[in-house]
Amino acid sequence: MSDRDRPARRCRSATRCRALFTILAVCACSAAAQTKPAPFRVLAIAERGGLHRPFVDAAKAWLDREGKSDFSVDYIENTDTIDETLLARYSLFLQLNYPPYAWTPVAARAFRASIEQGSIGWIGFHHATLLGEFDGYPMWQWFSDFMGGIRFKDYIATFVSGTVHVESASHPVMKGLGSTFTIENEEWYTYDRSPRRNVRVLASVDESSYTPPTTKKMGDHPVVWTNEHVKARNVYIFMGHHAELFQNPAFVTIFHNSILWAAGRN
Numbered sequence: 001m002s003d004r005d006r007p008a009r010r011c012r013s014a015t016r017c018r019a020l021f022t023i024l025a026v027c028a029c030s031a032a033a034q035t036k037p038a039p040f041r042v043l044a045i046a047e048r049g050g051l052h053r054p055f056v057d058a059a060k061a062w063l064d065r066e067g068k069s070d071f072s073v074d075y076i077e078n079t080d081t082i083d084e085t086l087l088a089r090y091s092l093f094l095q096l097n098y099p100p101y102a103w104t105p106v107a108a109r110a111f112r113a114s115i116e117q118g119s120i121g122w123i124g125f126h127h128a129t130l131l132g133e134f135d136g137y138p139m140w141q142w143f144s145d146f147m148g149g150i151r152f153k154d155y156i157a158t159f160v161s162g163t164v165h166v167e168s169a170s171h172p173v174m175k176g177l178g179s180t181f182t183i184e185n186e187e188w189y190t191y192d193r194s195p196r197r198n199v200r201v202l203a204s205v206d207e208s209s210y211t212p213p214t215t216k217k218m219g220d221h222p223v224v225w226t227n228e229h230v231k232a233r234n235v236y237i238f239m240g241h242h243a244e245l246f247q248n249p250a251f252v253t254i255f256h257n258s259i260l261w262a263a264g265r266n
């Protein structure tokens with residue numbers, strides 16, 4: 001075949017090639033459709049309005065983009081509708097911005113059962129460790145135990161930046177992170193004791209790195225951990241005050257990893 005012939009031969013076979021390509025593409029799509037797991041459902045609880053509204057709004061926008069065809073999120077603003085029937089519809093419970101008090105008794109029972117039996121995954125941020133007496137409510141002792149037997153003590157109201165050390169680099173939640181990362185302008189909660197003896201610590205903040213320095217310290221200071229004494233895959237992530245966290249690649253990576261792991265997808 002001469003060089004001059006080639007374009008003509010290509011032209012004649014183009015239709016056939018397109019047909020073949022279409023068939024292959026359809027086959028590839030069908031195969032992908034067969035192997036791709038069905039989207040999973042996430043139930044997220046976040047209080048309406050308040051100081052943390054920008055964080056919640058940023059989280060919703062991020063979750064919309066992140067979910068795509070992998071998961072969908074339904075939002076609630078209080079625990080009134082939570083019972084075992086509702087929780088059974090979801091793979092993951094996201095405590096985006098909600099404290100461990102002011103839950104209805106039915107919601108508290110259903111949540112505890114789901115976590116203990118492992119029928120749902122859980123990710124809690126920030127307010128999930130407001131453990132103590134708040135707003136006239138007693139401390140939920142089971143939730144305190146779930147969080148490693150801690151009680152909320154104080155917070156850094158002046159906000160400081162800090163270096164966080166990854167402690168369990170092999171855990172799926174820590175995948176893709178370096179050995180340290182920085183969290184800017186955070187209000188770092190302190191507790192009456194470190195949860196370390198009751199949980200697996202995934203990351204902790206180095207209090208000596210606080211900028212500007214502050215005397216409000218607790219010593220051993222875990223900030224991301226999981227409780228391996230319950231069946232549910234669970235992750236507590238302390239950070240969750242500012243919307244700017246969604247500009248921080250380390251925070252976004254932890255959130256992304258936590259969703260997939262806690263929902264049983266990796």
Ligand SMILES: [Zn+2]
Nearest residue numbers: 126187240241
């Ligand atoms: Zn806050």
